[in-house]
Amino acid sequence: MIGSREKIFQGIKAGSPLALGYFPIAVAFGALAVQADLTWVEATLMSILVFAGASQFVGVSMLLAGAGMVQIIMATFFLNLRHLMMSMTLNHQFRSFSAREKIALSFGITDESFAVLALGGQGGDEHQALTPHYTAGLMITAYLGWVSGSAFGAIFAGVIPGEITTAMTAGLYALFIGLLVPPIKKSPVYLTAAGAGMLFNYLAGFFLESGWSIVLATLCASVLGLLILEGSE
Amino acid sequence: MNELYLILGMAFVTFIPRLLPSLFMDRIRFPSWFQRWLKIIPYAVLGALIFPGILSVAPDQPLLGLLGGLAAFLLAVWNLHITLVMLGAVLTVLLVQYIL
Numbered sequence: 001m002i003g004s005r006e007k008i009f010q011g012i013k014a015g016s017p018l019a020l021g022y023f024p025i026a027v028a029f030g031a032l033a034v035q036a037d038l039t040w041v042e043a044t045l046m047s048i049l050v051f052a053g054a055s056q057f058v059g060v061s062m063l064l065a066g067a068g069m070v071q072i073i074m075a076t077f078f079l080n081l082r083h084l085m086m087s088m089t090l091n092h093q094f095r096s097f098s099a100r101e102k103i104a105l106s107f108g109i110t111d112e113s114f115a116v117l118a119l120g121g122q123g124g125d126e127h128q129a130l131t132p133h134y135t136a137g138l139m140i141t142a143y144l145g146w147v148s149g150s151a152f153g154a155i156f157a158g159v160i161p162g163e164i165t166t167a168m169t170a171g172l173y174a175l176f177i178g179l180l181v182p183p184i185k186k187s188p189v190y191l192t193a194a195g196a197g198m199l200f201n202y203l204a205g206f207f208l209e210s211g212w213s214i215v216l217a218t219l220c221a222s223v224l225g226l227l228i229l230e231g232s233e
Numbered sequence: 234m235n236e237l238y239l240i241l242g243m244a245f246v247t248f249i250p251r252l253l254p255s256l257f258m259d260r261i262r263f264p265s266w267f268q269r270w271l272k273i274i275p276y277a278v279l280g281a282l283i284f285p286g287i288l289s290v291a292p293d294q295p296l297l298g299l300l301g302g303l304a305a306f307l308l309a310v311w312n313l314h315i316t317l318v319m320l321g322a323v324l325t326v327l328l329v330q331y332i333l
């Protein structure tokens with residue numbers, strides 16, 4: 001199975017920028033979780049079981065603000081509804097995988113892993129046909145960065161200066177931008193969808209919470225893109 | 234162990250939206266427009282994820298995220314590898330913080 005070992009290795013390579021980007025942010029999460037009176041074991045466990053940066057930050061911030069369990073769990077749910085759309089898109093690309101592989105790999109879907117998996121093969125120089133091994137290698141690498149960073153941050157709270165965390169957060173946005181630019185240079189439909197996604201999310205943000213506004217903006221922008229695509233044929 | 238229930242609850246509601254499509258996507262025969270729509274979703278999602286979120290990289294200094302994003306955009310237009318695009322944005326934001 002040399003082929004699959006190579007695919008895992010390629011996946012690890014594609015996932016390592018994610019792990020590096022996740023680490024300091026997970027450190028910040030771990031430090032915040034300890035402030036919210038979680039133990040380092042609980043903070044790490046949350047990263048192991050939840051593996052979703054935005055909802056973990058929101059959950060812990062709500063805990064700090066004295067919110068109740070049901071409120072926090074509901075906020076988490078709505079914040080993550082966007083993963084439903086990402087998982088639909090990815091599972092369409094996973095259609096040749098076994099049922100067990102699809103279920104296991106679904107757990108590793110994050111904004112960032114989705115971005116690399118859904119766009120990494122298109123327009124980029126390293127064309128990657130998705131295989132289970134490649135996908136698993138990428139997701140596990142990102143996961144280890146997130147979990148180890150959380151434990152580190154919870155145990156050694158305040159080690160990484162805020163400036164570095166801020167810069168690494170910008171790095172994750174740079175990942176999105178870097179993945180988006182090559183395909184939108186080539187396709188006006190993709191360019192419209194991305195631009196409309198930004199505009200709609202900005203507008204929806206005035207009257208919706210972030211979780212909903214991303215979902216609504218994505219739906220509207222992708223439908224707009226589809227209408228333009230169908231109209232041009 | 235209230236915290237444990239909280240963590241388990243969060244884990245459950247986070248996994249459900251990720252899991253559902255892996256259970257039903259291959260049981261349904263989707264029309265071809267639906268498959269074209271799925272191909273467009275990533276671009277719409279990424280647009281929505283980038284903006285306006287990038288303004289809150291440093292919540293009190295929206296310019297910081299914008300400058301990092303601009304650096305990433307220029308490097309990406311220049312066809313540099315994704316790792317260099319990320320590195321360029323990180324260094325830009327570090328540098329700007331250091332100067333300000």
